[in-house]
Amino acid sequence: MTTAAGQGGVRLQAVDTLAARQGLRPGITLADAQAVVPTLQAIPADPVGDAAAQATLADWATRFTPLVALDGADGLLLDITGCAHLFGGEPGLLGDLDRRLAKAGISALSAAASTPAAAWAWARFHTTAGGGPILPDGQAARDALWRLPLSALRLSDRLVDDLSRVGIRRVEELARLPRAPLAARYGLEPLRRLDQLTGDAPEPMTPVRPQAPYIVRMPFAEPISRREDIDAAALHLLREMGGRLARDGKGARQLDLGFIRTDATSQRMAIGIGRPMRCAGHLLRLFGEKFSQVDPGFGIEAMVLEAVSVDAMAPEQAGLEGGAGGTELEALVDRVANRVGPARMGQPRPVNTHVPERAVRRGTVDGPVSSADEWASDAPRPVLLLPRPEPVDVSSVLPSGAPAAFRWRGDRYLVARLEGPERLRGEWWHGEAPTQRDYWRMQMVDGRRFWLFQAAETWFMHGWFA
Known part of the structure; x- marks a missing residue:
């Protein structure tokens, strides 16, 4: 039994079957309960732990139906519409539910x-x-x-x-x-x-x-725990899921695989895919990198695969040698994204701005490039841009006003060739000061090519070319 502080003192919050037979019920004070049963043993209630256990049990109950809701602090509500026939009807489902809960040491009332x-x-x-x-x-x-x-x-x-x-x-x-x-x-x-x-x-x-819009499940006659059995079951589920998606012209973007264990607990893992996919072999490789994290406990009694996110998937023309173009790169991107996390991956996207520091942003790996996101200038740009322009010390100047020699980061450079200037102004329509920069592309005598600009009589290094 458990107790909690209440009006008038400590009161019983939950009682077991034996205590109920002695006439005890939730709500009475602990003193009154001990007067009825002097040998009463009670512990303080743990509402946080109870809520976590209830949530774990609710996740496990998805082996019977995907629609499971919490019912108060001590119950679960299962919508078994369209699911009972998988267990031989409502009597078979309730009997299976009660047996598995009892085997896990959980007493419950069901109807x-x-x-x-x-x-x-x-x-x-x-x-x-x-x-x-x-x-x-x-x-x-x-x-x-x-x-x-x-x-x-x-x-x-x-x-x-x-x-x-x-x-x-x-x-x-x-x-x-x-x-x-x-x-x-x-x-x-x-x-x-x-x-x-x-x-x-x-x-x-x-x-x-x-x-989820698509769900496939596989119960096992006997609990499994070997990696080979998990791989085989996952492949079967992925193939069945692929068939359902193919009939509707869909592909999965996010998949969730659940492992329902015999101790009334479960474990889940998810993968994301860069573009709609239903190739069972590729998806199994993505899941396979996480299977080392699976804890079968006393055995896995069922596996459930859910397509959490799907998109339309148009048929593709295979190459002359039988392979679809670009799949190797996409497979690599998917593997890396699922290993390090999609939030840590991206690719540069152009930004329509005249300010070089803001001309590139980090975008998603698979996101489309908008026609509005194009560079404002067609002039060559360096392959590496410094986060902030760094001042250089000009020691001599050419007739054009550009430096003939300068010192930067402690080294001295001599200019062999140059091209410019390209004038860039601040974006005053965004509220910026109407400053201007004159950029020059310069090649040094040792072959290195830099991108320098002059602003307010001061020269700065901003990047270098390949």
Whole structure:
């Protein structure tokens, strides 16, 4: 059992089955609980750890359905629409769920119903109502729910007590009351919960993971842990995913591979692709570089592959030797990006500006070049531009005003040839000062070629050519 500080002292927050049989329940003070059970053992609650464990369990539950939502602080809501047949129907799915949770040492109450509210109520009260874990449809479901106590409506304890004082203790007794007087006296909460129970009011769920447009999964008859088995299963999933994407003319841009373990935990890894791709061999190589990080634990019981991001993929003409052009470079880019991270990769992109320091920006590896992003000048530019212009000491000047010799970084240079000037002005339309620079391309006697400019009677080194 766990405890937490509350009004009037420390109170029980959660109790186990044995404590519940002794009459203990959440909310009573620890002193009262110890008076009933002197040998009571309780530990402080850990809400942060409980939330992390619940999130881990929710991720594991995606082996049954991709739509899993948190239900309060101690429950999960699974939308199994279209998934139950994969496990032999709802009885097979619930039986498999209960067995795997029990094997992992987790006690749970489970039930299946047509609405989230009905599933919540039936999971907690179907044993006392004398029914199985699967709530029937139609009038039989309504009759079964009507026999449940008021607490099955997820009402507050105070509201349940208030209704009990006037003789309303079961759902059917509340449903028979006129709605207007009931709302006037107790508010809209009882009516809203009642409508959610019957499906007359919507109750949307928010999955812990957004549903991917394409999902393929592979459960295993026996848990696997060897690298060879993981590779084979991943290749099978990638081929199946590729077939589905090909039928729709799509290619994957981001894939997520999940490993569902026998201890009710899971592990996930993702890869990104530079352009739409569905080649299983290439994608397996990208995943394979991360498989060393897989911790199978006591065994992997299922693998789930999700195409988180997809794009249209047009057919490509193969080369004369059977290979598509450029695939080697794209494969290299994908491997490096997944190894070091896409944020650490890029390529230079031109910027339409007259200021050389801003003429290049870092862009994505695969992003298109806009027609507006073109250099403002067609004049030659150096292959290496200094981050900031550095002043040079001119020792002699030619008749054109350009230096014949200068000293830079402690070395002296003699000019053999030069070309210029090219005048560049500050971009006044961006609010900059109307300064100007006169750039010269200069070749030294030793063959090196520099890019120098003069501004306000001072000369600066700005870069050099190949």
